[in-house]
Structure formats: C-alpha cells, structure tokens
Amino acid sequence: xxxxxxxxxxxxxxxxxxxxxxxxxxxxxxxxxxxxxxxxxxxxxxxxxxxxxxxxxxxxxxxxxxxxxxxxxxxxxxxxxxxxxxxxxxxxxxxxxxxxxxxxxxxxxxxxxxxxxxxxxxxxxxxxxxxxxxxxxxxxxxxxxxxxxxxxxxxxxxxxxxxxxxxxxxxxxxxxxxxxxxxxxxxxxxxxxxxxxxxxxxxxxxxxxxxxxxxxxxxxxxxx
Numbered sequence: 358x359x360x361x362x363x364x365x366x367x368x369x370x371x372x373x374x375x376x377x378x379x380x381x382x383x384x385x386x387x388x389x390x391x392x393x394x395x396x397x398x399x400x401x402x403x404x405x406x407x408x409x410x411x412x413x414x415x416x417x418x419x420x421x422x423x424x425x426x427x428x429x430x431x432x433x434x435x436x437x438x439x440x441x442x443x444x445x446x447x448x449x450x451x452x453x454x455x456x457x458x459x460x461x462x463x464x465x466x467x468x469x470x471x472x473x474x475x476x477x478x479x480x481x482x483x484x485x486x487x488x489x490x491x492x493x494x495x496x497x498x499x500x501x502x503x504x505x506x507x508x509x510x511x512x513x514x515x516x517x518x519x520x521x522x523x524x525x526x527x528x529x530x531x532x533x534x535x536x537x538x539x540x541x542x543x544x545x546x547x548x549x550x551x552x553x554x555x556x557x558x559x560x561x562x563x564x565x566x567x568x569x570x571x572x573x574x575x576x577x578x579x580x581x
Contacts, residue, residue: 491531494518503561504569507532507544510576521562525555528572537574547571 495502495518505528506516515535519527529539544553553572555564 491517491527491534492519492523495520503566505561505566506569506571507535507574508547508571509535509537509574510542514571519561521567522560525559525561525564525566526557528553528561529555532574541577541579542574543577544572545575547573 497518499520501521502518503521504516504518506514508514517531528544532542532544533539545551546553547570550573553564561567
C-alpha cells in the first residue's frame with residue numbers, strides 16, 4: 358500500500374511537467390521526446406518502488422527482530438517464574454516429607470513397648486562374701502562320690518560331682534554361684550517332691566543324697 362501511494366505521488370508530480378512541455382509547443386514535441394519522457398517517468402516510478410519495497414522490508418525485518426527479542430524476554434521471564442515456583446514446591450514437599458518422617462518416628466517411639474525390667478531385691482545377686490568357693494570336683498573313679506544335678510527355672514540343667522562327706526550347705530553355695538540366691542530360691546527333691554532339709558554340720562549323706570540325685574531350683578513365695 359505504501360509503495361502504491363508513493364508511485365501515485367510521483368506520477369501525479371510528473372503530470373505538470375508533461376503539460377508544461379505540451380503548452381510550450383505541441384509541434385516541437387516529437388514522438389521520440391514523448392517516449393523519452395515516459396521512460397523517465399517509468400524509471401522514476403521503478404526507483405520509487407524499489408526504495409519503498411526495500412524500506413518496508415527493512416522495517417518488517419526490524420519489527421520481527423524486535424518481536425523475537427520481546428518474545429525471548431517474555432519466555433525467559435516465564436521460565437524463571439516456573440523454576441521459582443517449582444523450587445518452592447520442592448522445598449515445601451521436602452519439608453513436609455521430613456516433618457512427616459519425624460512424626461512417624463516419634464509415633465513409633467511412643468508406640469514401642471517399654472522394656473519390662475524386673476526389679477529384684479538387692480539380696481538376689483549374691484555378693485562375693487556370701488558365695489563361698491566350692492570344693493574341688495572329684496573324678497568319676499573316686500570312691501564315695503555322688504553326682505548332683507540342678508534343674509533351673511529356665512530349663513537349664515547343671516551337673517556336678519561331690520564327695521558324700523561334703524557339707525550339705527555346699528548345694529546352696531552352688532545354687533548361689535550360678536545366680537539363684539537363697540533368699541529368693543530354694544531346693545527341692547524331684548520324687549517325692551519336697552523341700553530339701555539342710556542343717557548346719559550335716560553332710561550330703563546325712564540328708565539322704567547317697568546316689569545320683571536331681572534337685573529342682575524353685576522360686577520362693579514372696580507373698581509370705
């Protein structure tokens with residue numbers, strides 16, 4: 358549209374020149390002169406068209422460059438905004454997951470059963486003074502030897518040999534040495550099941566242990 362307007366202006370400006378030449382004398386103007394004049398007008402119009410097209414192309418190129426630059430700036434701003442929002446969501450999500458894991462761990466710790474600790478009397482653990490050293494265990498081939506087995510509350514069975522002439526107190530010393538204090542536990546025979554009676558100065562033979570015997574370690578009734 359711009360190029361057409363420019364061409365029209367140049368043609369309109371060239372008409373007065375043509376009219377002026379015709380007024381000076383029509384007989385003096387030949388066909389050759391008219392052709393030259395028309396060619397000159399066409400040349401001016403062509404140059405005007407080239408200039409207008411070139412100018413419009415340059416303007417459009419500049420406009421496209423400006424538009425692309427503006428679009429790049431807008432895209433960069435949008436990308437920055439998206440990255441900022443994404444980072445914010447990631448931070449919130451990580452913080453939420455961290456708080457959730459901490460709350461779960463705290464809930465697990467609260468729900469864990471507390472270890473049951475049995476509070477035993479101080480006398481349950483025998484001191485070094487209360488537990489006397491046991492006599493040396495005789496060999497199997499020795500005379501007047503008896504084997505005694507202790508069946509513990511845990512199900513463990515311990516066996517040991519003694520001379521029949523050993524003091525009967527050695528059985529309680531042995532029981533305390535393996536961790537069962539006489540204030541909490543007692544000894545009883547297997548069959549018939551009765552408490553083992555021990556007196557000061559009595560030997561194993563005196564309390565009836567003349568052959569291999571199994572004794573039970575039993576917990577005393579603390580209510581009494």
